[in-house]
Amino acid sequence: MNRTDRLFALLLELRGDGWTPAEDLALTFGVSVRTVYRDMLALGEAGVPLVSLPGKGYRLLEGYFLPPLHLTVEEAVMLTLGGDAVRGAFDAEYAQALTSALRKLEAALPEGKRVDVAELRRHLRVIPADESRDAELLRRLRAAVLGRRAVAFAYHKPDAPVETREVYPLSLIHLNGVWLLGAFDPARGARRTFRLTRMAEVRLLPQTFELDPRWRAGPAPERERRGVQVRLQFPHELRRAVRERPHFFQMAEQDVAGGFEVTLQVRDLRDVLAWVLSWGAGVQVLEPPELREQVREEARRMLLT
Numbered sequence: 001m002n003r004t005d006r007l008f009a010l011l012l013e014l015r016g017d018g019w020t021p022a023e024d025l026a027l028t029f030g031v032s033v034r035t036v037y038r039d040m041l042a043l044g045e046a047g048v049p050l051v052s053l054p055g056k057g058y059r060l061l062e063g064y065f066l067p068p069l070h071l072t073v074e075e076a077v078m079l080t081l082g083g084d085a086v087r088g089a090f091d092a093e094y095a096q097a098l099t100s101a102l103r104k105l106e107a108a109l110p111e112g113k114r115v116d117v118a119e120l121r122r123h124l125r126v127i128p129a130d131e132s133r134d135a136e137l138l139r140r141l142r143a144a145v146l147g148r149r150a151v152a153f154a155y156h157k158p159d160a161p162v163e164t165r166e167v168y169p170l171s172l173i174h175l176n177g178v179w180l181l182g183a184f185d186p187a188r189g190a191r192r193t194f195r196l197t198r199m200a201e202v203r204l205l206p207q208t209f210e211l212d213p214r215w216r217a218g219p220a221p222e223r224e225r226r227g228v229q230v231r232l233q234f235p236h237e238l239r240r241a242v243r244e245r246p247h248f249f250q251m252a253e254q255d256v257a258g259g260f261e262v263t264l265q266v267r268d269l270r271d272v273l274a275w276v277l278s279w280g281a282g283v284q285v286l287e288p289p290e291l292r293e294q295v296r297e298e299a300r301r302m303l304l305t
Contacts, residue, residue: 006031007039009100011048012107014060021057073116076109080117081124137196140204141181144169150205151183156198159270167192168209178248184215191215226267231286235259238282247275261286269294 006029013028014020022036029036040058044050049061071079083102106114144151152166167183170191174180179196226249234242236259249271252263266272269291276283276291277298285292 003039005100007043009103010036010039010043011060012103014050014058015107019053019056019059024057071109071113073113073120076105076113076117077120077124079105080121084125137199137202138172138179140202141169141172141196144204145172148208148211150207150209151202152205153194153202154200155194156200157270158274165192165194166205167194168215170211170215184209184212226265226271228266228269228288230264230266230269230272230288230291232262232264232276233259233284233286234262234279234282238279242279247272273298 009029010025013025022033022040025036026033040050040052050058051061052058080102083098106117109117141151143149148168150166151169152164155163155165157163165185166187167181167185169181169183171182172179173182173193181194181196181199183192183194184190185192233256239260242262247262247264249264249266250262251265254261254263264272269288273291273294276285276295285295
């Protein structure tokens with residue numbers, strides 16, 4: 001946190017009714033007590049009405065406050081819950097920025113709304129998945145996207161040889177709990193999407209690139225879309241379980257005689273084979289017949305091991 005941000009954050013910390021010792025402020029912001037003294041002197045010189053008392057600490061002069069945000073309680077709750085939801089999806093640098101932003105939001109609310117928001121948050125919780133394993137990779141790829149630096153990496157697809165790829169990173173997307181890298185692959189002359197969990201040995205290359213509008217920042221062109229349709233049937237008693245862990249490429253669900261049918265769109269049958277096998281005898285492959293044969297072959301191999 002730079003000094004300007006810290007000075008503003010100090011103001012937010014001092015908005016309470018009581019005294020705040022310099023030692024507590026130093027611990028909160030990870031600085032020395034001497035730095036806190038210097039920051040308080042700077043705030044005083046800037047016209048902030050601070051009151052200090054030996055043995056007690058600092059407080060703001062009564063009546064001094066930041067302009068309130070004109071948010072409803074529901075709006076403020078949704079903003080703070082949204083922050084909670086995405087905090088675990090980012091690396092430490094962005095998570096710290098989010099914590100600081102939420103502190104500013106809370107402090108800038110009028111007192112009555114602040115109490116209501118705190119009460120609602122006691123009963124509404126959003127706990128994100130732990131994605132700390134991707135934190136360093138996210139930081140590196142974010143630098144590549146912002147700096148328009150080419151990247152090279154080893155890509156591990158299920159049941160396929162490891163590929164070495166060199167691409168131009170365009171965007172990072174968090175979709176259905178999975179981080180994806182959207183990139184242009186110059187060797188293939190097309191956009192491609194890569195799962196971060198399948199990437200290894202990621203290196204930023206000296207080579208930079210210029211954005212080309214034809215690469216598209218949004219959905220992939222029609223020719224890149226997944227064109228293999230998979231239809232599966234499950235018994236009614238598995239409906240809840242399937243909804244609790246749907247496949248990443250699941251497109252539709254409908255009731256049929258004796259159960260319900262799930263439709264998926266994939267690029268390669270290997271994308272869905274492991275998920276289908278995880279349901280054991282509870283799933284019936286309706287189409288394509290190639291997937292039925294792959295399931296039989298994999299089951300035979302499992303029995304022989």
